[in-house]
Amino acid sequence: MDNNCPVCRHELLRQDSFFICPSCRSRFAQEVPCPDCGKTLEVLKACGAVDYFCPHGDGLISKKTRCAALYRSLNRRRLMLMAPLMHVALMLVTLILAALMLMVLKPMAKSAGRNEGRKS
Secondary structure (H helix, E strand, O other), rough: OOOOOOOOEEEEEEEEEEEEEEOOOOEEEEEEEOOOOOEEEEEEEEEEEEEEEOOOOEEEEEHHHHHOOOOEOOOHHHHHHHHHHHHHHHHHHHHHHHHHHHHHHHHHHHHHHHHHHHOO
16 A cells, blocks of 8 residues: 655655654545445554454455555644635735736837827
8 A cells, every 4th residue: 555645745654643744744644445335444453464344334355455545634724724824825916916917008008099199
């Protein structure tokens, strides 16, 4: 099973009950969905082997056959704090672009008005 960061694709390191990316410092919880019903499987570890059990009726599922891990981000607080900042940054960029467009369009409108006055 690949343990690659879904954000930057670097290898994740296991730390207690979660995974951490040393590159982007994101934290993730590993979840393995059942290939049949899609609900989260329980992990069974014994003698170095890892298998999965579906408590929703699909029984024992071998890791080797058809299980793919998904990583759920644990960085919600960081993302929630960043969202308002990103919104403000987007608004500033929009205002700057609007100001630049006005600076470019005003001289063009003035010169177009002068040219029409000369034609008639």
